[in-house]
Amino acid sequence: MASIDRRSFLRVATTAVAAGAVTPDLAVDSVDSDKGLMTTPVQATPEVTKILARYIVSARYEDLSATVRKEGLRTLLNWIGVAVGGSRHETVSIAAEALAPFSGPPQASILGRRERFDVMNAAFINGVSSHIFDYDDTHLKTIIHPAGPVVAAILALAEFRPIDGRNFLNALVVGVETECRIGNAVYPDHYDRGWHITGTAGVFGAAASAGKLLGLSEQRMIWALGLAASQPVGFRESFGSMNKSFNPGRAASNGLFAAFLASKNFTSSDQMIEAKRGWANTISTKQDYKEIVDGLGSRYESALNTYKPFACGIVMHPAIDAAIQLREQYHLDATRIESIHLRVNPLVLELTGKKAPTTGLEGKFSIYHAVAVAIVEGAAGERQFSDRAVQDPTIVHLRSCVVPVVDTTVKPSQVEMTMLLKDGRKLEKSIQHAKGSLESPMTDSDIEAKFIDLAKEILPPNQIRALIDLCWNLEKLPDASAIAKATVPV
Amino acid sequence: MASIDRRSFLRVATTAVAAGAVTPDLAVDSVDSDKGLMTTPVQATPEVTKILARYIVSARYEDLSATVRKEGLRTLLNWIGVAVGGSRHETVSIAAEALAPFSGPPQASILGRRERFDVMNAAFINGVSSHIFDYDDTHLKTIIHPAGPVVAAILALAEFRPIDGRNFLNALVVGVETECRIGNAVYPDHYDRGWHITGTAGVFGAAASAGKLLGLSEQRMIWALGLAASQPVGFRESFGSMNKSFNPGRAASNGLFAAFLASKNFTSSDQMIEAKRGWANTISTKQDYKEIVDGLGSRYESALNTYKPFACGIVMHPAIDAAIQLREQYHLDATRIESIHLRVNPLVLELTGKKAPTTGLEGKFSIYHAVAVAIVEGAAGERQFSDRAVQDPTIVHLRSCVVPVVDTTVKPSQVEMTMLLKDGRKLEKSIQHAKGSLESPMTDSDIEAKFIDLAKEILPPNQIRALIDLCWNLEKLPDASAIAKATVPV
Structure with a gap:
């Protein structure tokens, strides 16, 4: 096989599929023994x-x-x-x-x-x-x-x-x-x-x-x-x-x-x-x-x-993005918020419907916590999903103001956020593609910044910098295991 | 828990099930988020x-x-x-x-x-x-x-x-x-x-x-x-x-x-x-x-x-049992057999429908081979599912005479075998429960004999005997690992 060039292989593979090459088993297995009847496979299965x-x-x-x-x-x-x-x-x-x-x-x-x-x-x-x-x-x-x-x-x-x-x-x-x-x-x-x-x-x-x-x-x-x-x-x-x-x-x-x-x-x-x-x-x-x-x-x-800008399941990212944008746009103070209404894809509640998380880990499965902490702290990194954050009284109060409503017409990449303030104002934010999506990707510098934030309590700055450079330069390394070794604290 | 006696525990467990104790998750999870509708669980699920x-x-x-x-x-x-x-x-x-x-x-x-x-x-x-x-x-x-x-x-x-x-x-x-x-x-x-x-x-x-x-x-x-x-x-x-x-x-x-x-x-x-x-x-x-x-x-x-008397999937045992019984009853000679008809449960062909096995391992998935070898050799131990047995010309010929027919009224424990001989005779054997089943179990001596047959080319006879005795005497052993150690060739 090693001597066959890749283009030839691809031609063979494509031809096989186009011709409907079938698995030998399915081709001859025309007796459906569950029923004792002769049946014909509906569709030829490629040799996947x-x-x-x-x-x-x-x-x-x-x-x-x-x-x-x-x-x-x-x-x-x-x-x-x-x-x-x-x-x-x-x-x-x-x-x-x-x-x-x-x-x-x-x-x-x-x-x-x-x-x-x-x-x-x-x-x-x-x-x-x-x-x-x-x-x-x-x-x-x-x-x-x-x-x-x-x-x-x-x-x-x-x-x-x-x-x-x-x-x-x-x-x-x-x-x-x-x-x-x-x-x-x-x-x-x-x-x-x-x-x-x-x-x-x-x-x-x-x-x-x-x-x-x-x-x-x-x-x-x-x-x-x-x-x-x-x-x-x-x-x-x-x-x-x-x-x-x-x-x-x-x-x-x-x-x-x-x-x-x-x-x-x-x-x-x-x-x-x-x-x-x-x-x-x-x-x-x-x-x-x-x-x-x-x-x-x-x-x-x-x-x-x-790559995620936020340290939780992707389904919460649109809501977190909306919350941070509104916070920055209006210099929001959590104590002045009356309620936060979300129209979300069904997956959001299916995966992250925990109303009263008690640990940081549980907080990752709570859209209520995620929105609240994003508004209070302007971020949703690992620190925002700690036991400390989940038990913070301001955040605990604010999460009770979060009202997600499932809407099957809302895609997983989307959210519609409507925030009511105690002064009667109504703020709205619609997200089509959250930060970190294919349409709004993390830049190389975003990924580096995230890396540094994650590693900074584990490795010294110069080792972090060297490790990042090793990753970017992988293709020049004679031995890829240098990367694993460079993560070990010296 | 260790201090609660078993009877108390069983009472608690039984009561919990009888009362329909439900998992907290199901009890509160009344929102079917796939449909966005409120639903009621049909049946309470015990805390399994x-x-x-x-x-x-x-x-x-x-x-x-x-x-x-x-x-x-x-x-x-x-x-x-x-x-x-x-x-x-x-x-x-x-x-x-x-x-x-x-x-x-x-x-x-x-x-x-x-x-x-x-x-x-x-x-x-x-x-x-x-x-x-x-x-x-x-x-x-x-x-x-x-x-x-x-x-x-x-x-x-x-x-x-x-x-x-x-x-x-x-x-x-x-x-x-x-x-x-x-x-x-x-x-x-x-x-x-x-x-x-x-x-x-x-x-x-x-x-x-x-x-x-x-x-x-x-x-x-x-x-x-x-x-x-x-x-x-x-x-x-x-x-x-x-x-x-x-x-x-x-x-x-x-x-x-x-x-x-x-x-x-x-x-x-x-x-x-x-x-x-x-x-x-x-x-x-x-x-x-x-x-x-x-x-x-x-x-x-x-x-x-x-425990199996035959070295293959349980679904073939009734047919093997029938074949061996007919062989012994009529002193059968394979060359005088015209055809062997079987009425079998659908699982037999689903699991063991290989018509032309080429290796011993494949022979274990061939009702054709299993019946043929049982008639020729009067057994279906590991030796009967070797490459040698699967490639034996007499057995290869005889397996082509085996005609299994699926019948959903035949239970997996049953078989109806009808053998036609070249001299015109028709032999029949009906099995309700094959040897090795709950109704016709292997005796302790059967299991010992099977053990000896399996181990005899690996361990010397005195070590086999000692190992069998160790197993029977497990409850008296201060250290159960003696059994594993006793299987190692000295």
């Missing part, structure tokens, strides 16, 4: 797992556009910042303490800390760390947080199996493509049902990127995807507990586990993603395989990644 | 996760009946036999080779081999080993293979954290209860959809039994169940590849992972099993929570465990 594996093993750094490469660097920088920022949280300390007795050799760094663990345990812990603040990157089409499973996996692996910066970036892009395309194929049904899609699609991204670094053959990559599919992680019921951060972490270590086994010829199905009783049919009522196999190598989901 | 956790932490060896204890010992003996028997298979060698570089300290034995791994990796490898031959125990109501996830987990854990035989047996029973009851709650819908239920329900069994050995508090057990729920393993598409054995192995290590994290206060939801977007609602269209919470401590699913 094989086509995807072929793309993964043949994708080359040299074929990535400048745009895709740049977005990959922004993804990396943002992720390192949130992982370092989360590294001192008790969630990480608990995980490290629980797993230390069982860890293998000290192969890989825990970002922002001094412990070292084996590759898989390090990937798990760093994946947890990066999601604690709910401040990581977001693929808006699926609400997947792409970097967690992928970068946690390959950054740990890079310390065990050296890789240069260009190939590291290529693996990162391949991993993000894999998980976001698989996510597209099943979103929104899969997510609506209750799966935490970052953990279920993410494990494919981790396996793909790790398998890429390991140089798996096409057959082994197919098995790695099959073993990854067999280990989905997480439900939305975990939101608000440490279990939410667990999910991207476990997706990272599960993906590595799949890739390591496949690299030694541990077999799986050749059609695990698309088979009748495989991943997509079992785990979702929607299966749009075109999202996975169409335009591989030309359409890049990884170029659509976004 | 809490009730189950309370049972697990309060269950005592002293309260187990002689019947339940005896079945637990049979479960252990049968499982050790199949795990030792599978231990030299390439699947195990590959797993051991792939994971060795990442393993922690040599805390636990690999059954039947000399390597030692950390607890979680050992549990994974032993879980794989025990399922390779598809010859392990079966809870017939759910087709769960209960021992794999549970015993693999606690046998490895017992080498790290010493435990006496009685408490080990109690943890085994608690684990099997947990996974089979959760399986009952979602079977058959969950399995029909495509999940490999041994891996999805099994992770709860592993977490429950491991958490029991770790002495978790009720709250930590709730979290362990939540983290276990977050890591379901495996799809039916894996059947026929190494990925099938992967599933119980990974369920074992995932359950340990959950229990270790929860033991250090890594939090999860308090309602992960029953919440709206928790495990059961997301992973199944059927949720019968009474199966989980009713009769805890009085009705024992673990007493319903069965």
